[in-house]
């Protein structure tokens with residue numbers, strides 16, 4: 001067995017996962033043969049039913065992106081100019097762009113210490129009569145829930161919209177992320193666990209809401225009764241999604257095993273530990289997220305030099321209100337800022353060979369040990 005491959009910052013380990021061939025080509029050919037390539041293709045309802053079954057919810061609506069899913073969900077709750085949407089300060093840009101698309105005001109809320117969950121006390125402080133929705137965000141596939149939030153919102157009628165774009169298969173209290181709020185929004189962009197190139201879908205248990213989402217994203221089905229947009233997913237992409245959905249379970253199992261191998265190699269008293277999840281909750285390991293107990297910037301640089309750049313280096317990830325576009329909405333969010341400054345994301349997808357995972361485990365352990 002050779003482990004002589006050398007990694008460096010100029011050749012970072014790819015964090016995209018290319019699923020193994022699952023006969024997508026034949027599925028696309030079937031759509032081509034049928035001749036209907038649009039969102040009206042016969043495969044669309046099959047794909048939507050398969051999604052609903054996989055996640056164990058009554059309704060799924062396929063759309064052309066995660067951004068479209070979020071926008072459609074916000075519109076369904078009458079988000080528009082003069083209204084507000086509560087968002088976590090940990091949110092990356094695509095979570096909050098749809099709020100601006102609605103012409104609404106994003107209200108940035110802090111997370112709980114060491115967690116991706118919204119701080120219920122800060123939510124309570126910032127709720128107004130103009131609040132149309134609260135977006136929760138299981139970022140990097142890590143649970144981001146706090147049961148007090150649902151209890152706080154119940155009497156107000158303000159819905160929780162889950163941005164589960166990175167959280168396909170993340171388990172929270174025995175349920176899947178994206179099935180806990182009024183509506184869950186998913187992306188099937190290339191970087192996500194289920195990829196159709198571009199694409200997305202919405203999940204909900206509410207029949208009337210599902211019908212409204214379907215109507216809005218399909219131009220009101222051209223009945224001329226309601227306003228809508230064209231967010232339909234094209235047939236060939238739905239066919240690819242339907243095929244790839246079959247390997248999602250196995251992919252998540254492998255991601256969890258890979259993450260476990262890297263975590264098991266970490267020294268118990270080192271500088272790195274995993275981001276905390278509640279007992280029984282399970283990340284889908286979109287990324288393995290480590291927290292630096294000390295010297296986070298130095299550790300990030302060491303990882304990057306090894307070809308393992310964290311998101312802050314790879315994508316310039318930072319808290320929302322540190323982005324120029326959202327600076328005007330800045331409030332004090334010390335917990336989210338601390339989380340963003342101390343978390344380090346590692347790839348652990350099944351496209352990485354056992355040798356590569358072993359190498360990442362040894363490298364990360366060595367970096368965690370240094371300085372202790």
Ligand SMILES: *Cc1c(COP(=O)(O)O)cnc(C)c1O
Nearest residue numbers: 065066067094095165166187189
């Ligand atoms: C990818 C992503 C989106 C947007 O999805 P697109 O399909 O790229 O539009 C939104 N939120 C989060 C957290 C994402 O990761």
